[in-house]
Structures are given as C-alpha cells and as structure tokens.
Amino acid sequence: MFPYLKKDLLIFWRDRSEMLVVLLVPVVLSVILGFALSSWIEGEPSERSVSIALVVEDNEESAIAAFRDTVQTLNRDEEWKASVLHASESYPLIEGLRMTFASDEIKEWIHTVETSTEQASELLEKKEVSAVLTIPSGFSLQTLKRAWLEEGDGGTVVVTAPDHSIKLDMVMGVVDRYVREANVGMGLRYVLQEAPGQQQVNEGDLSLPKGGVELLDSVKPLTSFQYFSVSIGMIFTVFIAATIALHASGEKRERVIERIRLSGNNPFHYLGGKLVASFMIACMQLTSVLTICHFVLGLFHGRSAGFWIGIALIIMMFSFMVASMASVFTSVMFRMSNVDAANALFNLLLIMIGVIGGGFVPLYVLPEWLRSIGEWTPNGHALTMALSWIQYEDAGRLSSQLLFLFIYAIVLVAVSALVYPRRGRAI
Incomplete structure (x- = not known):
C-alpha cells in the first residue's frame, strides 16, 4: 500500500501552486466573511x-x-x-x-x-x-x-x-x-x-x-471569525475527496486496476492508499487553515491545553470522514463509464452538503427542515461538533459526537469496499 500512498502524496506535492491556493483562499474568505457577516453571528445582545x-x-x-x-x-x-x-x-x-x-x-x-x-x-x-x-x-x-x-x-x-x-x-x-x-x-x-x-x-x-x-x-460567545474559519476550512477540506477522485479518473484511463492485478498485488492496496493519503492531506489542509487563521485573527487566544486536544481530535476524525468520502468517490469513479459526469456529480454533491451543512452561511439562517437535513451531512455534523466544543468545551458531548462521526466514516469505508471493482476490469 505504501507505493500507492507515496504516489498520491507526490501528486499533490507536485502542484505547489494549487496547494498554496487551497491554503490561502479559505483564510482570505474567512477574513472577508468574518467582517462582512459579523452581525449574522455576533450581532447586538x-x-x-x-x-x-x-x-x-x-x-x-x-x-x-x-x-x-x-x-x-x-x-x-x-x-x-x-x-x-x-x-x-x-x-x-x-x-x-x-x-x-x-x-x-x-x-x-x-x-x-x-x-x-x-x-x-x-x-x-x-x-x-x-x-x-x-x-x-x-x-x-x-x-x-x-x-x-x-x-x-x-x-x-x-x-x-x-x-x-x-x-x-x-x-x-x-x-x-x-x-x-x-x-x-x-x-x-x-x-x-x-x-x-x-x-x-x-x-x-x-x-x-x-x-x-x-x-x-x-458558555463562550462565538465570533464570526471563529465560525467562518471553521466552516470555510471544513468545506474546502471536503473538496479534497473530489480531488482524489479526479486523480483516480486519470488512473482509470490508464487501466491502473488491471495493471495492479497483472503484477500480482491486491487491488485493495490501491484503495487503501487513497484512504490514507486523503486522511493525511485533509489533516494538513484543515490544520494549516485553522493555524493560520488563529495567528492572523486570534481565534482561540488563551484557551487551555485540553481545548487544543479537543480541536486535534475533531480535525483527525473529520479528516477520516473526508478520507472515507474520497474512497467512496474513487470506487464509484471506477464503476461509472463517464468520467466527466462522475466528477460533475461529486462536485455537485459536495456543494449541496456544503450549503445545507452551514459551510457558506450560518446554520441558524437556514430553514428548520434544511437544518435537520444538514445535521446528518458529514460537514454539518462536524461543524456543529466543533462549534459546540468552542463554546462549551463539554468532553462528554464531544465524545458522543466523535463516536457518531467515526461510525459514519466506517460505514462509508464499508460502502467503498463493496462498490470497489473486484473482478474483471473497471468500466
């Protein structure tokens, strides 16, 4: 599995300009939205x-x-x-x-x-x-x-x-x-x-x-910069799943799965490499965005070590969720005959869950029925969990929410394994 993991990491590292964009754009958007929509989050008493x-x-x-x-x-x-x-x-x-x-x-x-x-x-x-x-x-x-x-x-x-x-x-x-x-x-x-x-x-x-x-x-008041730094950082991290699937589309054209079988290796090592690479890239992405925003905007000044441990757990569990989505997208990609249609479907799906999950506008602005749906989306649940931790630092509530996200991710990994082509060749 290591050669496939190394290959995916090198593909991301090769395009340094794209890496710089995905790191800086969330920070810029967080600053702009934090100033422009501060009344939506903070407002008057x-x-x-x-x-x-x-x-x-x-x-x-x-x-x-x-x-x-x-x-x-x-x-x-x-x-x-x-x-x-x-x-x-x-x-x-x-x-x-x-x-x-x-x-x-x-x-x-x-x-x-x-x-x-x-x-x-x-x-x-x-x-x-x-x-x-x-x-x-x-x-x-x-x-x-x-x-x-x-x-x-x-x-x-x-x-x-x-x-x-x-x-x-x-x-x-x-x-x-x-x-x-x-x-x-x-x-x-x-x-x-x-x-x-x-x-x-x-x-x-x-x-x-x-x-x-x-x-x-x-019960700490939530600032607009905190909200948008977390929400924008998460939604950009979610799009890593679509990027991984996009890379898989090129490898599909090159008959990678068939070549792996001919070499005598297990094709699931390829899917495992995608999963681990997605996890590492998502961790790096979200950690970098929150770290930059913290030093630029002073997001969590004076917080305890326990608070930062909770943030680290949230980042890792959310990254695992993104990695599981990437594995599902990769498996579906190898099952679909039209690569362009698959990429369009993945991006449309991510935009939809980004909107209803509070990635672009505050959750409470949305209608009640949309909020109910948004809580079941991966980014919506993770965003609610992160905001709850920022305000209350309730370890009990955080544990239950992390467990839910972990089960969610495990289910997606199982789905990706079921969809992944086993015999013959990918469409």
Whole structure:
C-alpha cells in the first residue's frame, strides 16, 4: 500500500501552486466573511439573546419535609441522620437554578420569566419565548433520594421547544452545566458523609455554586471569525475527496486496476492508499487553515491545553470522514463509464452538503427542515461538533459526537469496499 500512498502524496506535492491556493483562499474568505457577516453571528445582545419561560411545578419545602420524614424512618444512627438533613437543606436545587438565570452574566444572553404551565404554553405558541424549562412535581424529592439515599433515578428537568437552534443549545448548555455541578456538589457531600471521621460537613465547606459566574467561562460567545474559519476550512477540506477522485479518473484511463492485478498485488492496496493519503492531506489542509487563521485573527487566544486536544481530535476524525468520502468517490469513479459526469456529480454533491451543512452561511439562517437535513451531512455534523466544543468545551458531548462521526466514516469505508471493482476490469 505504501507505493500507492507515496504516489498520491507526490501528486499533490507536485502542484505547489494549487496547494498554496487551497491554503490561502479559505483564510482570505474567512477574513472577508468574518467582517462582512459579523452581525449574522455576533450581532447586538438583543439579536443573540433568547427568552425562556421557567415553570416550577415542584415545592422544594415540601420535598425537604418529605425527605426528612424518610430519613427519620431509616435504621441509621442519629448523627448520620442529622448530618444528611443538614447537608441536603443547605443545597437548594431550584433556588440555585433561579440564581443561575438571574445572574448578571446570564441575563445578558437568556431572559427568563417564571410563570405557570398554561401561560408558558401560550407564550411558546405565540413565539414570545423560545423554550419552556419545566421543573416537574417531585423533582426535588427524587433528586434528594438519589443523591443521599441512592434510591430511584433522580429528578428530571424538561426543556420544551418547537424547533432546534443554536440559541436553544445555549440554554441547554446552561441547564446541563448547572445539573452537572449540582450532581458533583451533592456527590462530594455524599462521599464526605460516608468517609470515616468526616460525618459533619460545615456549610462553608461546600457553598452553593455560583452558576452565573462559572457558566460565563463555560458558555463562550462565538465570533464570526471563529465560525467562518471553521466552516470555510471544513468545506474546502471536503473538496479534497473530489480531488482524489479526479486523480483516480486519470488512473482509470490508464487501466491502473488491471495493471495492479497483472503484477500480482491486491487491488485493495490501491484503495487503501487513497484512504490514507486523503486522511493525511485533509489533516494538513484543515490544520494549516485553522493555524493560520488563529495567528492572523486570534481565534482561540488563551484557551487551555485540553481545548487544543479537543480541536486535534475533531480535525483527525473529520479528516477520516473526508478520507472515507474520497474512497467512496474513487470506487464509484471506477464503476461509472463517464468520467466527466462522475466528477460533475461529486462536485455537485459536495456543494449541496456544503450549503445545507452551514459551510457558506450560518446554520441558524437556514430553514428548520434544511437544518435537520444538514445535521446528518458529514460537514454539518462536524461543524456543529466543533462549534459546540468552542463554546462549551463539554468532553462528554464531544465524545458522543466523535463516536457518531467515526461510525459514519466506517460505514462509508464499508460502502467503498463493496462498490470497489473486484473482478474483471473497471468500466
């Protein structure tokens, strides 16, 4: 496979002027679009904010009283019971969520109105709010039992919205971070309760999390330069798949597959060389574009080492996706009789997924049905994943999104192997 890999890399290296163009054009476009369409991404606070309705159906005081009765019935020593009750009463969950949304930093982005279920439904129907955040009845008691007694599945926060949007993701990020912080806080208290010699936990040891202050660092505003650098860089990287297929069209005319068979080599080594070469070229392309844009525009100044590890994982997984697309295009190329028609089909397909995947315009500008389709395109999913990582740096969410993209790429590799000509000769 190595000779075929070396051959593809040398073909790209031979045309240095083309390499320079594909590296500089995305950077120039990112700068131009970042300035010209900054209002589409950033805008004024009123344009980028979201309004939600908060519905609290649960009574936290009643829940604490019921939890106190439950604890008193347990066959445990009185010191443990007093310590658990004191710790649980000092961590008001619903009030903590109210404090999070009422903080000055979060209020700039998310406007919250607390209301009843019926009125919230009316506001959502009239589109006066973008989502309804509901704390259902029994939430506090279920959460307390799960946290302190390890009973049940815990409480559930319900978010209702008519459609998906980046603004809704921002709300979900705030709620998700608060829930995780509450779980960590109560989990740490539980561990301390069970640790020998640590039965008593003073209120000052673990204070109520300042959700607004901590979330200000976790929900980072997205700049137009960040959006277009990532989106334009990805769409130009996707076109590498069509370029690889174009090179394969010339090799098809020269009967490369037949020559490989006559030499006694496995023809799949040729396809494997295309896959690995595409991966390496895509990695180089996207890494170079983001690196240049970072130093020219200061995209990710002051980010942690963990953030850069996440970016590296995104680049590698996306490059693997591009390589799998290149292998599919190569296999299809050898199956089609008209090379020019195949090249036109590949480029048309890439332009279509580039548009609906947010490569040229922001995702939220597109209609809802197009956004739904765009999320299933390789570049659309990768772009959503990258933007989510830039804003939230949520390792759990990143892991699931990387796994989805990996499975997507594996399926494409399997398809390319099935389509690839095995016997006889290519059309």
